[in-house]
Amino acid sequence: MLWGTAGSGTDPGAEKERTPARKHVTDLFRATTGSAGLDLCSTSDIILTPEMGMQVLPTGVFGPLPPKTVGLLLGRSSSIMKGIHVSPGIIDEDFTGEIKIMVHSPLNISAIPAGTRIAQLIILPRIKVGKNRQDQKRGDRGFGSSDAYWIQEIKRDRPVLLLKINGKSFQGILDTGADVSCISAEHWPSKWPALYTNTSLQGIGQSQSPLQSSDLLSWQDQEGHQGTFQPYIIPGLPVNLWGRDIMSDMGVYLFSPNTQVTQQMFDQGLLPGQGLIIEGQGRQKPISPNPNLQKTGLGYFPRGS
Structure with missing residues (x-):
């Protein structure tokens, strides 16, 4: 899953949008x-x-x-x-x-x-072989619509993501441990309204009664994922933090580097975002064993028989 648009923010690109006539391959x-x-x-x-x-x-x-x-x-x-x-x-x-x-x-x-x-x-x-995973047409779904996902190892340097929030570009890091997203006070536009809250944020030191956007802001990444959120505004924060409130709408999933565990999940029918069981009926956790303690042995004879 990867991102950003030139012509805004801190990137030195300059982009001029045009509206060309709609063309087809022919x-x-x-x-x-x-x-x-x-x-x-x-x-x-x-x-x-x-x-x-x-x-x-x-x-x-x-x-x-x-x-x-x-x-x-x-x-x-x-x-x-x-x-x-x-x-x-x-x-x-x-x-x-x-x-x-x-x-x-x-x-x-x-x-x-x-x-x-x-x-x-x-x-x-096109030579048609194999089976269809889904009985539906591609349509206009392009990047990010298949079962191929952006994978980046989370090290000391966390993955960076550029978001467009209400038309303005903000760069931040994905923080899988944060429930909510936070924007540095240095990056917060002075004309955007904010209000004080009675919330105490922990995990970034500790912030008592931080400011929060009073409006529901719209965000979008370059892959087309979009949603709304109300970020907190934190003074002294060196970098913007994108939390699980954004990552859940992006369909971000964390997978174990253990290939055996990952393969077991896929063997059980895992489709990222759709869960386990036949045709993805919602189970998003591994199937846990549920033994019947009243039976024993290969013949399932009741105990004491």
């Missing part, structure tokens, strides 16, 4: 008559820096693909030569949303003007 061009890929361009001007990590660029091109085909999204060699890395992706036949490009510039600062050809879409025949 409207794309290839460089030459012998080219295998259809050219994809970003609809936004953007500057990438190594600190920004992976970014998602819009293309203004929407599905679905032609029947019985699948799309393979790859970077162009010219982009790679400029230090721009494009992550490969699969576009399903039944995907109807906007096709987007995942890019990052790990070595240097790179500028991508709107209309620059940075990726290509290769249309391939």
Whole structure:
């Protein structure tokens, strides 16, 4: 699961949004008559820096693909030569949303003007094998809609997440031990209303009667997760903390690094966010043994018989 938008906050990106006409795959061009890929361009001007990590660029091109085909999204060699890395992706036949490009510039600062050809879409025949996990179509659900999740080992340096709150960007760290989210008083906009509470917060030292947003604020991450919350405003807090009030709406789950335990969970039918048992009927914990103490042995003979 990964995140952020250029053009706001502390990141040095500058993005100018445009509203291009809606296009479909059949409207794309290839460089030459012998080219295998259809050219994809970003609809936004953007500057990438190594600190920004992976970014998602819009293309203004929407599905679905032609029947019985699948799309393979790859970077162009010219982009790679400029230090721009494009992550490969699969576009399903039944995907109807906007096709987007995942890019990052790990070595240097790179500028991508709107209309620059940075990726290509290769249309391939779809050979149907295997079984369907779910009997439903992809629709416009893109990033984060499958059973693939962002995984980051939680070390001394905790994972960082950029959120857009009421249209303004805030960077903070995911705190799995925090019930509520806290924003540093230095980062809190002076025009946003707040009120004193009778709450005592522990775990960040101790804060008596801290300020809390008097409005229910809307947040959104780059993967499209969104929700509302009322964060606390803490003076002297060196970094913003995103707690379980946000992570629950993001569908964040903690998994054991023990591969055997994880495999046992999946063998029992675990689908993250849907729980255990056939077709995910809500059980989100491992099945505990419930022995019948009135029976014993392989033949289940009552005790004393």
